[in-house]
Amino acid sequence: MTHHQIIIVGGGNAGLSVASKLLLKNKRLDIAIVEPSEKHYYQPAWTLVGAGTFNIADTEKDEVNYIPKQAKWIKDAAATFDPDNNALTCASGAKYSYAVLIVVPGIQLDWGNIAGLKETLGKNDVTSNYLFKTAPYTWELVKNFKGGTAVFTNPPTPVKCGGAPHKIMWLACDYWRKQGILDKCNVHFISGGSILFGVEEYRKTLQEKADEYGVHIHLKQNVTRIDGPGHNIYYKNNDGSNMEEAMHFDMLHVVPPQSAPDVVKTSPLADPSTPLGWIEVDKHTFQHTRFKNVFSCGDVCNAPASRTGAAIRKQAPVMVEHIMAYLNGTTSKASYDGYSACPIPTQYGKLMLAEFDYSNKPKMTFPINQAKPRWTMWLLKKFVLPWLYWNKILQGKA
Secondary structure, three states, X not given: OEEEEEXXXXXXXXXXXXXXXXXXXXXXXXXXXXXXXXXXXXXXXXXXXXXXXXXXXXXXXXXXXXOOOOOEEEOOOEEEEEHHHOEEEEOOOOXXXXXXXXXXXXXXXXXXXXXXXHHXXXXXOEEOOOOOOOHHHHHHXXXXXXXXXXXXXXXXXXXXXXXXXXXXXXXXXXXXXXXXXXXXXXXXXXXXXXXXXXXXXXXXXXHHHHHHHOOEEEOOEEEEEEEOOOOEEEEEXXXXXXXXXXXXXXXXXXXXXXXXXXXXXXXXOEOOOOXXXXXXXXXXXXXXXXXXXXXXXXXXXXXXXOEOHHHHHHHHHHHHHHHHHHHHOOOOOXXXXXXXXXXXXXXXXXXXXXXXXXXXXXXXXXXXXXXXXXXXXXXXXXXXXXXXXXXXXOOOXX
């Protein structure tokens, strides 16, 4: 069994930025990163890819170029966790022990939880911006749409970037309006949520957009199955009634239900109070509530924050402070307040930057009303944030 002082499971945004921040604190730390993928993706831009205004190739880079030089890359996947013995086993069978374990593998897309979805995704006018291979197909469907029924879905589970399911809808509606065909488009948003957006100030702006574009919003509805060849989507009210409704579509953008990866869900690290399997942590420190040398932040933990890159950027430094305190036998007062941000484009060239915390109150960075969509925020989303991600965030410097 190989030992490392710190093992990080996951080489995404959280894993790499946390590794970098730890090494900036102490470059002699022995850190290993467990990550099977050779590619790294900037997923926030996939909405813009689906809207035809960002090149998909610019969202994919080689993982090896972003692994910190002082860290060891274990190109493998975690298979089982044994926190009682400070050990984990990888898919290859290799076993590792640790002093500190950081579990940040991201979120799992449960495509199989909607019957018929996997079989029809990427064809039959069914697409999703949640995959690298199908985001360009979204744009094909949007630009070739000539009218009819367009359906956009949002599952009842938390998802990465809670605004993403309707971001593409606003952009599609704006595009169709520019083409002069919006009056021929019957647009529906089928959501498992109980409200359009959790923060009232931003929700009002989005409701105004829905009224402006003529979007029909269906709340508390769970998509159950999709008949791609027949162009029908089926859904039920999530109040427990078994009445299934059907809607014919000419274009369908689907966001799958999401949960913790199965390897986490079935492990002792999971929060037993949720079937979605999130890792059980203190929501202010990201230290595991039962295993004190285990830490987790980002999409996989049970902190009730919106799952966004912006949240990770605020969570990572707090978690790093507590990891360093644990290693040094001290304590830290660093605390995360639930901050998250969701840049929501409401049309081409205009974007609302929704920022908020655990209390679902606006927490605006700029001295302007951010509930109003602005072109400056569009520039931030399209140009500034991708550059910041590749050049500063992953290096632990932002």
